Amino acid sequence: MQVKVNGEVVNLEKSLNINDFLVAVKADQPEYVTVQKNGEFIQRDDFADTLVEEGDEIEFLYFMGGGSNE
Numbered sequence: 001m002q003v004k005v006n007g008e009v010v011n012l013e014k015s016l017n018i019n020d021f022l023v024a025v026k027a028d029q030p031e032y033v034t035v036q037k038n039g040e041f042i043q044r045d046d047f048a049d050t051l052v053e054e055g056d057e058i059e060f061l062y063f064m065g066g067g068s069n070e
Contacts, residue, residue: 001013001014001053001054001055003052003053003054003055003056003058004058005025005058006059010025015052015054016052017047017048017051017052018035018037018046018047018050018052019047021052022047028060028062029062033060033061033062034060034062034063035047035058035059035061036058036061037050037052037057037058038056038057039057
């Protein structure tokens with residue numbers, strides 16, 4: 001099955017929950033990533049119950065803090 005991850009097609013053998021999907025695609029810093037599935041943000045508490053399925057579009061978002069010390 002095919003899904004899009006950050007605009008790139010990824011092939012999977014079967015549907016996976018978000019936690020397993022993050023491992024399967026070797027997401028950078030999975031403990032800090034925000035996941036959007038088909039335009040909707042997925043709460044971290046729902047990762048285990050939310051499946052990635054054929055045709056889904058997944059976006060990984062990383063928010064960075066920072067700024068000046070002025």
